[in-house]
Amino acid sequence: MTKIDTSRPESVLPTPSHTVGPFYGYALPFPGGGDIAPVGHPDTITVQGYVYDGEGNPLPDALVELWGPGPDGRVPTTDGSMRRDPSTGGHLGRNGVQFTGWGRIQTDADGHWYARTLRPGARGRSAPYLSVCVFARGLLVHLFTRIYLPGDRAALAADPLLAGLAEERRDTLIAQDGGDGTYRFDIRLQGEGETVFLEFR
Amino acid sequence: MALTQQDIDQEIAAERAAYGKRIADGAPVEHQPRRDYAPYRSSVLRHPKQPPVAIDVAQDPELVELFSPAFGERDITEIDNDLTRHHRGEPIGERITVSGRLLDRDGRPVRGQLVEIWQANSAGRYAHRREQHDAPLDPNFTGVGRTLTDDSGHYRFTTVQPGPYPWRNHVNAWRPAHIHFSVFGSAFTQRLVTQMYFPNDPLFPYDPILQSVTDDAARQRLIATYDHGLSVPEFSLGYHWDLVLDGPNATWIEEGR
Numbered sequence A: 001m002t003k004i005d006t007s008r009p010e011s012v013l014p015t016p017s018h019t020v021g022p023f024y025g026y027a028l029p030f031p032g033g034g035d036i037a038p039v040g041h042p043d044t045i046t047v048q049g050y051v052y053d054g055e056g057n058p059l060p061d062a063l064v065e066l067w068g069p070g071p072d073g074r075v076p077t078t079d080g081s082m083r084r085d086p087s088t089g090g091h092l093g094r095n096g097v098q099f100t101g102w103g104r105i106q107t108d109a110d111g112h113w114y115a116r117t118l119r120p121g122a123r124g125r126s127a128p129y130l131s132v133c134v135f136a137r138g139l140l141v142h143l144f145t146r147i148y149l150p151g152d153r154a155a156l157a158a159d160p161l162l163a164g165l166a167e168e169r170r171d172t173l174i175a176q177d178g179g180d181g182t183y184r185f186d187i188r189l190q191g192e193g194e195t196v197f198l199e200f201r
Numbered sequence B: 001m002a003l004t005q006q007d008i009d010q011e012i013a014a015e016r017a018a019y020g021k022r023i024a025d026g027a028p029v030e031h032q033p034r035r036d037y038a039p040y041r042s043s044v045l046r047h048p049k050q051p052p053v054a055i056d057v058a059q060d061p062e063l064v065e066l067f068s069p070a071f072g073e074r075d076i077t078e079i080d081n082d083l084t085r086h087h088r089g090e091p092i093g094e095r096i097t098v099s100g101r102l103l104d105r106d107g108r109p110v111r112g113q114l115v116e117i118w119q120a121n122s123a124g125r126y127a128h129r130r131e132q133h134d135a136p137l138d139p140n141f142t143g144v145g146r147t148l149t150d151d152s153g154h155y156r157f158t159t160v161q162p163g164p165y166p167w168r169n170h171v172n173a174w175r176p177a178h179i180h181f182s183v184f185g186s187a188f189t190q191r192l193v194t195q196m197y198f199p200n201d202p203l204f205p206y207d208p209i210l211q212s213v214t215d216d217a218a219r220q221r222l223i224a225t226y227d228h229g230l231s232v233p234e235f236s237l238g239y240h241w242d243l244v245l246d247g248p249n250a251t252w253i254e255e256g257r
């Protein structure tokens, strides 16, 4: 059953998702996973927040992945997010010069995560945003959402996703400005203030 | 009162019956588990109550989610895909070779993308500090591997057969032996984290995580096939497991789906 016969399209069916479980911590996170911005880049922003469950408790074991374009709106095609040392097998991390656009952060014991990345530029008809993918123990299928940055009201109003949402739900996708290029974005998996999650078709 | 296997069995049967009824009423096949699957207790407070908001990617080919992060040779080392060589000595256990292809919904190979795996050792113990199961740690096994798919979408790992392990979903809960997989597609929408199982494991019917995939055929797609052709003489037993990524990519737009 698990050899897929590509000559029969009807047999090419998706592999089901499963939870990332509790024990990915020594496998998936890597040093500097959230330090996506090249060192000293003037367009660096810091995004940070908490991941909460349906009772408002923070998740100490969530994994957040961020993916976004550069300030010019271009999608990075650069590898090297998790560079390794071929001699020791250890992690070298990013080189601090190139921008890969992608990062991976595990929430800490308080359920907090942060990343430093470059302010995303606009693409297509959308207001600028960072794509977010959330994984956790208990989450059988990961969740996609977006971090929109506040400021450009016209762009946010014209965004095709945001325009279709009721105001209260829309606000869950817009980070709060903390000043000095810092933004707060909490992810609520369930209940009051539940974050808008996305399904791509 | 402590939750027993029998309680969980009944809940699993009820979920299965509910799915059967949905299908009988004309609902589509569910290839993915529902995030709200109570037999897996950790899901109860961690699934959204609101339905996801649909994004029709055909409306905007520029969405950043239609592109994928890139990974390359400098993100892995040569022996990352051989988990038996990460320490000075040989790990304990039955050596296995696990190989297959990474495909998209059109059956096309996903080339040069990152495949990460992690697993328990042959005694069913993870090298994770929060792991409380008192089975022995193996100083010669960490249980983490990475590789990039080749031009035909193939990946290949050498490792040891992981052991089943207990967990605390209910009394006497045991996970069937499995290897965790994390893969990237050609679009971020195709991101997948899942688990691969081994054929004929007697624990399958008792496990609420595997059973969260209520569709029989979909569940079978999580189980590798023993492949004698992949077995390496005098060395390892071979298992074949292909992955098919869900979610649209840029070619969906080209074809006007």
Ligand SMILES: [Fe+2]
Pocket (backbone or CB within 6 Å): A021, A023, B120, B175, B178, B180
């Ligand atoms: Fe596991």
